[in-house]
Amino acid sequence: MKILITAETYPPDVNGSAQFARRLAHGMLERGHEVHVAAPMPTHGPSRVMADDGVQEHRFRSHHAFTHPYFRLCFPWEIAREVSHLFDEVQPDVVHVQCHYILGRLVIHEAVRRGVRVVGTNHFIPENIEPFLPFPDWFIKGYRKVSWWDIARVYGRCDVITAPTPLAVRTMVDNGVADRAVAVSNGIDAGHYEAAADEDVRHPDHPVVLFCGRLAVEKNVNELIEAIALIPRAKNVHAEIVGEGEQRERLVRLAHERGVADRVQFLGFLTDEELRRAYLRADVFCQPGTAELQSLVTLEAMSASTPVVLANARALPHLAEEGRNGYLFTPGDPADLAAKLQLVLDASPEQQRAMGAHSRAMVSQHSFTRTLDTFERIYGGANR
Missing domain, CATH: 3.40.50.2000 (Glycogen Phosphorylase B;)
Structure with a gap:
């Protein structure tokens, strides 16, 4: 298969979601699949393609999120056309999105439009980002509700929704995500x-x-x-x-x-x-x-x-x-x-x-x- 893995955070970022996405990419490569990764550029600069031991990384122009030490944001007006070109070039059989943010939702939109199978894995809860939001409590509470609404809306377009544990699945469902998510461990060697x-x-x-x-x-x-x-x-x-x-x-x-x-x-x-x-x-x-x-x-x-x-x-x-x-x-x-x-x-x-x-x-x-x-x-x- 041609697999396109999309991650909003990817090495050199150091966190569980980033490490899982890379291990998944290389694990599928070792099984004989053609693997591409869509992720933000880790530094300032234009979009580019990089090779990582057989995995093709399609790095999109990004900007530092000023309240977070390393998280980077892709602006849709800068990369939407590039995402479409990526699909033209790769023609993936399946897309596996790791987050619902800007890059993830653009890739899901393009995959659905083209009839490509979409798998969405959620590693995120609003509490992960709340410490980096310099706003009062009333705003944070509102952000949490809107964030879960947004997760449910974006992942609702996926053919299959997964999360790493049964508890993570239950948390998603309790907050409005479609009651068809399944638990798939991130796994460990x-x-x-x-x-x-x-x-x-x-x-x-x-x-x-x-x-x-x-x-x-x-x-x-x-x-x-x-x-x-x-x-x-x-x-x-x-x-x-x-x-x-x-x-x-x-x-x-x-x-x-x-x-x-x-x-x-x-x-x-x-x-x-x-x-x-x-x-x-x-x-x-x-x-x-x-x-x-x-x-x-x-x-x-x-x-x-x-x-x-x-x-x-x-x-x-x-x-x-x-x-x-x-x-x-x-x-x-x-x-x-x-x-x-x-x-x-x-x-x-x-x-x-x-x-x-x-x-x-x-x-x-x-x-x-x-x-x-x-x-x-x-x-x-x-x-x-």
Whole structure:
């Protein structure tokens, strides 16, 4: 098949949606399909075509969204004709759109007009963007309603609608999206994160709590720092924070204010291999975010047989079985987070290994191979 994947955020952007879109593109390429990607230019400049190991990237002229650190907007009056030319050139058999914003809706409109099969996957909830809107609460509430109305209207034109988890599907339907959406996991190559049989993973001489993700408001990394400060210093618990974002300076200041700067390490961006080893050496993985529709980083940590402590919000409760692979904590309550982290860290080595093993077993249902199989069927005409 000729597959056109459309993404409003795509590498070098660092977020779950962008990473999924690229993995999907290259996964389909490896299965013998011709794959094209439509995405915004990551920098200033005219539209252009770039090659990425066999995937053709059609990058459209874009402009920086001034309230967001990296998100870029394509203006319809600049690219509408180029989108039409893209269809003329590629003549795709199927279009798979990853977002409902400007580029996504233009591609859906063109595909419907030409009778091309359209699959729409939603990775978005309004809460993802609300922290970047400098408006009062009354405006934000109105924006949320309008945003869901817009999502329902745009995705209503798709032949198949998907979201990463059953909870994400239910959230969409509850907010007006057609009641025919299906859950398809973003998927993960679990074997990539396992320790090799002869691999020597060096653990620090102190307990390590790991966080990985964008340092954004909705990730609530401040609650992890507050929790570290509440754990008795004698336990010498350290936090390793992987990622960058607009909240970094604020979080560094908070660590100093709470007297834990010597036990909170900001590691920035890591290579895939460095991140894999960070998962393996961690004693527990923490995700305090409250706007997660799946959380690939949590699945990656679980693939590395790491216990988890997660916020009891959105899709995260599906990834923690209380006492078996970790615990849930109440969002906004650092004391509860500290208590749950200590339940894992104070457990015996045998109990910690058992929790890690259960994490690894839970990930099996999120095989990326299964995800590719499902989307291949959907591209070919199936409804799920």
